[in-house]
Amino acid sequence: MPEALQLLGGGFAVALQPLNLALVLVGAVVGTSVGMLPGIGPINAIALLLPLAFAVDLPPESMLILMAGIYYGSQYGNSISTILLNVPGTASAVVTAIDGHALTRAGRAGPALAMSAVASFVGGTLSIFGLVLLAPVLSAWALRFGPAEYVALMVFAFVALSSLAGRSIPKALAATGFGLLLASVGLDPQSAVPRFAFGQLELLDGIDFLVATLGLFAVSEVLTLAEESPVGQSAAAAWGRARLTAAELTESGWTMVRSSVLGFAVGVLPGAGGTVASFLAYSTEQRISDDQGTFGSGDLRGVAAPEAANNAAANGAMIPLLTLGVPGSGTTAVLLGALLALNVTPGPLLIEQRPELFWGLAASMYIGNVALLVLNLPLVGLFVRVLALPRWILVPGVAALSYTSVYAVTNSGFDLVILTVLGVVGWAMRKGGFPLAPVILALVLGPLLERNLRRSLALSGGDWGVLASSPIAVGLWVAAAAALALPPLAARLRRSVAPRAGSGPPSP
Amino acid sequence: MSDARRWAVALGALGAGAGLAALGFRVAFVTDPLGPRAFPWLASALLLGAAVGLARHPGDDAVWPAPDARRRLAAVVVALLAWSFVLPLLGFVAATTLLLAALGRLFGSGWVRGLGAGLAVSGVLYLLFAWGLGLSLPAGPWG
Amino acid sequence: MWSGRPGPTLPRPTTSRPPLTRPPLPLRVGRPVALLAIAAALALPGCAPETSRGWECLAPANPGGGWDRTCRSVGRVLEDLGLSPGTVRTTNLPGAGGGVAMARAVTRRAQDPSLLVAASSGTTLRLAQRQYGRLDTDDVRWIGAVGAEYGILAVSRDAPWPDLSALMREWAADPGSIVASGGSAVAGQDHMKLLLLARAAGMDPLQIRYVPFEGGGEAMTALLGGFVQVFSGEASEVEGQVEAGNLRILAVLAPERIAGDLAGVPTAREMGFDVEWVTWRGFFVPAAVPDSVGDRWVAVLDSLGRSEAWAQERVRNGMRPFLRTGEEFEAFVAAQVDDFRAMSRSLGLLPPEGG
Incomplete structure (x- = not known):
């Protein structure tokens, strides 16, 4: 597509203007810093900077470039704090936490952070090409995803992720059930009936995702550490090199490429994309490349997969935003508001009507990705030094960071109590050998599955046949069946070839 | 009672309770064929299934904390809950300094070092959230 | 009606200013670090200007x-x-x-x-x-x-209804044949617009089939994808698609026509349905x-x-x-x-x- 490349060249001319270059760098740095605070993320930074940007009257493409810089800068940021401190603020960061924090505990935080930066770069860069070359095609693909297709996708995701279940089936079921229960708290949008709210106004909107992840992961970790011996210098004795070896890079190369493609394709779907992408990429990689059974206990590819997928999905989400005017996440909703305020109407005509905007954005994303890699790789050595803090500062600091984030976002003492309760529950689950990932998984995918299933049946008037009435849906059901049937077959095959069988990975 | 049995009872109670509570979700008019009860019932079925599974195949018992560790845990939980309640009264920096000092003690520091570090960390957090991001944290009676 | 409420005589400001004079720091007491920490902890928020x-x-x-x-x-x-x-x-x-x-x-x-x-x-x-x-x-x-903003009703470009009356006629004749989407929950704003419209058209509102989505954008995607026939929402949500000719706005639920780009769209009231949103x-x-x-x-x-x-x-x-x-x-x-x-x-x- 020489035409697209020529237009992209024009985009680079826009993005390389000194003002825009400066803005993308500012955005990347601000985004990374803000992203490190769990759950704060890009929304607050954008909401804060937007009035300033209006006040100085930036041109629309510059404004968009600044916001996009914040947007994907923050994707890096939360990975950093998650890998080091286990404070995931988003669904995607939960996946990174599984292997990322395991690596930190194993004294390999440096390589984990470097891998996260490289994988984010690969995911971001590859998906920009996808954005540039395939935007119109993909917006048509997103439109063909109706409720029934989403149901099939969610079932596929649930099946694919059974690999996160750990060793005991009853315990995995319990964790999933608990997650579904948490997910159904609040006013049911499809019937206006309050569920498990016990007359509490604070529960009507459901349990905030941030409260659940920080409670189950960060607070329960603080409790676990409090239970262990109280003395000791730091959380991790060593943090390893700040660089990746060539072997580590080559080993993760295909993981990053596959995860980028998958993440981008799923990220294009409004309403499901961002959250599901990392989970799917992780489980796919686990199936394809985890021949040693090291996923879950600190495998660099377990960091590479969700990070590449997450950044690719973030870029993929720009497609429905720009070409359909449909925000796929809270952050893109803020971007949408900003676009409308700039008198830019997202829609099928946007790329033709405002080429400088679309191509300038694509080119600046590319520059931003390079900038983030160049900024972050050398800083890895600095970031890991936080682990050198004595334990009596670090662990209370993690608690204070989690509690402050929740309070700053919700302004509610009630949520702080829920946070503590979930922390205790998470601690008890760890003690009892229950896996935590299925809880988060059910919390994220459960509502998507429920709402789309009920939508499908409402649309079909109760006919379940609608769930397999399109080629996309059928394809996803086949994939789900394959994901269910193949691992046992493969395991049997492997066992017959070599007697050394790797058992399932331990749960996080 | 073994660990697994205790878990089975707890999960069974949670599952049954949730299932019964879901009986009370009455819709005013039918908007979709499945209704609001189906998924809570799925959740409660999973929990009940897990309870039966655990009761029939109990695994190894976990090592539950020794009394001194249990006291430490209780202290952490109390400190965190206390922070939630005194936050609006004392303001963010004061409450968080005290929390960090209290937690720091549990992790082996003295009060003095704990207060110093607590002030540093809470000051940084306050500046970051309230100034940097314009989010509101209670300033307390001294604000 | 408000003045009848027995209000307190004086408002108690919840955001009080810092006291003009602070108690002097007890300098000679031991553990100066700890005291300094406490004093600074109390003073720091007071310095924050906008909060x-x-x-x-x-x-x-x-x-x-x-x-x-x-x-x-x-x-x-x-x-x-x-x-x-x-x-x-x-x-x-x-x-x-x-x-x-x-x-x-x-x-x-x-x-x-x-x-x-x-x-x-x-x-x-x-x-x-x-x-x-x-x-x-x-x-x-x-x-x-x-x-x-005013509520709107949109249909896809090739929908068979030229105007709102045609749609409502067919809807009333066979309520089960048409499904509408909206971005709000059941009984929420987008649903309520349709219920009011159905009532104005003499239908039983309960017969309206409404499927809620996560926000107007997703609800509009369902219309574009052909999964529903009618979209209930706000004008700003469909602007881009209307401009591109993929969607048509059948009516605005405003008291009178909206000036600007929607001036050509009739109000529901003009079409004989007394509904405003x-x-x-x-x-x-x-x-x-x-x-x-x-x-x-x-x-x-x-x-x-x-x-x-x-x-x-x-x-x-x-x-x-x-x-x-x-x-x-x-x-x-x-x-x-x-x-x-x-x-x-x-x-x-x-x-x-x-x-």
Whole structure:
């Protein structure tokens, strides 16, 4: 597509203007810093900077470039704090936490952070090409995803992720059930009936995702550490090199490429994309490349997969935003508001009507990705030094960071109590050998599955046949069946070839 | 009672309770064929299934904390809950300094070092959230 | 009606200034580090300029939503016009679709003279449906609305209905054959628009098939993908697709035609259906503030609403002119709640009488 490349060249001319270059760098740095605070993320930074940007009257493409810089800068940021401190603020960061924090505990935080930066770069860069070359095609693909297709996708995701279940089936079921229960708290949008709210106004909107992840992961970790011996210098004795070896890079190369493609394709779907992408990429990689059974206990590819997928999905989400005017996440909703305020109407005509905007954005994303890699790789050595803090500062600091984030976002003492309760529950689950990932998984995918299933049946008037009435849906059901049937077959095959069988990975 | 049995009872109670509570979700008019009860019932079925599974195949018992560790845990939980309640009264920096000092003690520091570090960390957090991001944290009676 | 409320005589400011004189630091006591820490901990928040005094706008939702934007845009214009003492701070207090924020204005912040809470037609609808527990319209003082959007009904480009009457005729003849999507929950705003329309067309509203989505964007995608036949939402949500010719707006639910790019679209009333849907954006304040404070808020919003600066900012936020303040606004809210309540009652969402 020489035409697209020529237009992209024009985009680079826009993005390389000194003002825009400066803005993308500012955005990347601000985004990374803000992203490190769990759950704060890009929304607050954008909401804060937007009035300033209006006040100085930036041109629309510059404004968009600044916001996009914040947007994907923050994707890096939360990975950093998650890998080091286990404070995931988003669904995607939960996946990174599984292997990322395991690596930190194993004294390999440096390589984990470097891998996260490289994988984010690969995911971001590859998906920009996808954005540039395939935007119109993909917006048509997103439109063909109706409720029934989403149901099939969610079932596929649930099946694919059974690999996160750990060793005991009853315990995995319990964790999933608990997650579904948490997910159904609040006013049911499809019937206006309050569920498990016990007359509490604070529960009507459901349990905030941030409260659940920080409670189950960060607070329960603080409790676990409090239970262990109280003395000791730091959380991790060593943090390893700040660089990746060539072997580590080559080993993760295909993981990053596959995860980028998958993440981008799923990220294009409004309403499901961002959250599901990392989970799917992780489980796919686990199936394809985890021949040693090291996923879950600190495998660099377990960091590479969700990070590449997450950044690719973030870029993929720009497609429905720009070409359909449909925000796929809270952050893109803020971007949408900003676009409308700039008198830019997202829609099928946007790329033709405002080429400088679309191509300038694509080119600046590319520059931003390079900038983030160049900024972050050398800083890895600095970031890991936080682990050198004595334990009596670090662990209370993690608690204070989690509690402050929740309070700053919700302004509610009630949520702080829920946070503590979930922390205790998470601690008890760890003690009892229950896996935590299925809880988060059910919390994220459960509502998507429920709402789309009920939508499908409402649309079909109760006919379940609608769930397999399109080629996309059928394809996803086949994939789900394959994901269910193949691992046992493969395991049997492997066992017959070599007697050394790797058992399932331990749960996080 | 073994660990697994205790878990089975707890999960069974949670599952049954949730299932019964879901009986009370009455819709005013039918908007979709499945209704609001189906998924809570799925959740409660999973929990009940897990309870039966655990009761029939109990695994190894976990090592539950020794009394001194249990006291430490209780202290952490109390400190965190206390922070939630005194936050609006004392303001963010004061409450968080005290929390960090209290937690720091549990992790082996003295009060003095704990207060110093607590002030540093809470000051940084306050500046970051309230100034940097314009989010509101209670300033307390001294604000 | 508000003056009858026995209010407290003096507002107790919840954001007090730091005392002018601090007690001297006990310098000679031991452990100076610890004391210094405590003293600094108490003093630090006092240094924060914008977080400790001035007006505060409570946005009952997360950043990025409509309420959040109302707070931030109005706050900025108030500041630019010099109507407010310094910056207007926006605080997000999500929960219960606005119920948590209203509860806070009724309880903990009941006498705060510097607190403004963002509200919209979503607030009155939930109040009418008693989704805020025991809270009711009288528990707060309604100040005014400064802008609005109007509801619209859209269909796809090749839909068989040339206008709203044709659609409603076919809908009434065979209610099961048409499914509508919207971005709000069941019984929420987008659903309510359709229910009111069905009632105006002489149908049984309960026969309307409505499928809720996560926001107007997703609901519109379902229309574009052909999964539903009718979309109920706001004009700004479909603008791009209408421009591209993929969607058609059949009617606007406004009292009269909207000037500008939608001037060619008839109102529902023109087509013979007496339905209006004003998605207004405005504010209430705690009811227990003294009348003088309430009147000040009304005056402030009034001058804001008439200013050129607000007109520009309003357009940026995709809102049409809609200014109602003071008693006029209180009456408007009361009528809206009555109307919604009657509708919800007839649907069985509320107990029939006295509920």
